[in-house]
Amino acid sequence: MKLFHFTEMPYPYVPPEAEEAHRGLKYFIPNRFYDPVRGYELYQRYLDEYELADELGFDLMVNEHHQSASTLHVSATLSAATVLSRTRNGRVLVLGTPLPHRESPVRVAEEIAFLDAMSAGRINCGFVRGVQGETFPSNQNPVHNMEMFTEAHDLIVEAWTNHDLFSWEGRHYHYRYVAVWPRPYQQPHPPIWVSGTTRQLVEWTAAHGYTLCNLLGTYPDTAKSFRLYRQTAIAAGQPEPGPDKFAYLALCHVASSEEEARRVGEQLTWYLKQGRLRLGAANPPGYSSTAAAVAALRGKLGEVRRYSFERLVEEGILLVGTPDTVTAQLRRLYDETGVGNVILMNQAGEMTSNQVRDSLSLLAREVLPAVAPLGRQWQDEDTRWRVDRDTQPVETVLASALS
């Protein structure tokens, strides 16, 4: 099992009354609440933490959101470039570039190729649809989100793998001459990762053999999503997917005692605060099926955000405790889902840099070595998630915490 360090780089200094007045920290909050000097200090601090995580043996993940105080990453490729030039060892997972929200897939192909070329192939390339609210900063049509995602993907892969000059007159993208320089260092292209839970997206990811990432799902929901992937991949004639094809993102904090871990780790739930976005923003028209839209209207989505601390720990969404406790949680995650990559969100809200550094150091000393062997011999193991032991019908997963 590989462990990735991740922080969304939040800006935690927005006054609560401003957050209340603007229905949360995302998409619609004016930037008068941002202080440039404090922002600079935050960037240096978060980048220092990436540097430490790399030295301690973690892989690294960056992402992007827009018009948001909960994330100061504004471009996953810019963040990746910055993290790459500060680190030497870890892989940098770009998870991800929200394809429908970027005007130019060719530019995405160039940027990823650049990152891969200049780092001798340290990039894992994640593509995402972009969470619902991202529709408003980019102003891209939510009705076409999924279509734009797949067309942009097709064009990018073509740009990496077709070594002749070509033209593209698609439904959403139009180029008369495409020939991307540089080519990626990893040939034919960097590993592609996708995050999501909708049936259509999981099946698409499985059919392409890409790595599927589940964000903040419960153990059973994550297992269901991965089972759908495995069965789709097998039906598409692919070999049985191993743990490397699966990733999971959890919130994490370890300390030498349970009490201390909880005292600090409770701050991680800052990230799960119930949003107050209008339904029209949390669920833009046409972004998802009308059935999913009604589920959102009825308050059936984002259930995870309402869980208690204890429930979040029980469900594996919060990996919080002593190194032994968290190691046991990761073992359980592997046993129940067969995941091979775990992204640890080691910071949220006002957690201090020392708290993050202490946790990273302890994780590196006691948890990393304990979980590293998980999944290495997966084909010799008799686990419940192996395809030939899986006889239950596949169910669709509804809840995403992240809208």
Added chain:
Amino acid sequence: MTDPDRARLLFLHDADVLPGPVGALAGLADSVDLEVPRHPGFGEHDELAQDWDSIADVAQYYLHELELRGGPAPHLAGAGLGGWIALEMAVRDQARFASLTLVAPYGVKLFGRMDREFADILLLDPAEVVALGWANPAACHGLRMPGLPKGLDDGEYERAFEDRATIARLAWKPFLHDPRLRRWLHVLDLPTLVIAGSHDRLVKPEHSRELAGLLRGARYVEFPGSGHYPYLETPDEFAEAVLSFVSGRQTIGATQ
């Protein structure tokens, strides 16, 4: 039986409005041959409309339908989104119509690039749309949105979400207008009535008044007791104004 002497009125509905002859339209149907079609993609999934990406597509569709059917030239009317469709139809083939009635139409951006001329009906909560769209929000009726009215079954709300998706497909960017439409307004030379409600904050009356000024020979009339839906909120005045206009009496409104 169609009476050949009766005026024919094609009324194109707005976003969020219930199907059929709602409000004043029911009364109008006594005096004119009224048709209130449901736009393709509204109320149910429509395979044809899946490929459309502009209000001009809807206009082209209706023009083709009228051409297939033939018959005397109808009076063309539309409210809000339907007013926008009507304008797109008129600039393409005005000879097909006897007159044009527009009720607070979307579709033409008139003011500066930082002026929000049209309320964000795809983002706002239903209660906000009602508050902006009615002189007396407590009197709201005849509308259907996701979650409004309360207590409907999932199927009804799914249809309302489908409507929203169709509007987004047609009018997301540029939002609720098409710059190409404004370029061709000067070709219009039809008897035209532009109606606005004084309390409309979805499309402010100043916008409708300014638009009427760009349409040759257009009359502008404003109802002080109405918001965005005068045919629902002040139906008697609305019916009288439209009947006067289509019968050629034109006793109301000031020529711009």
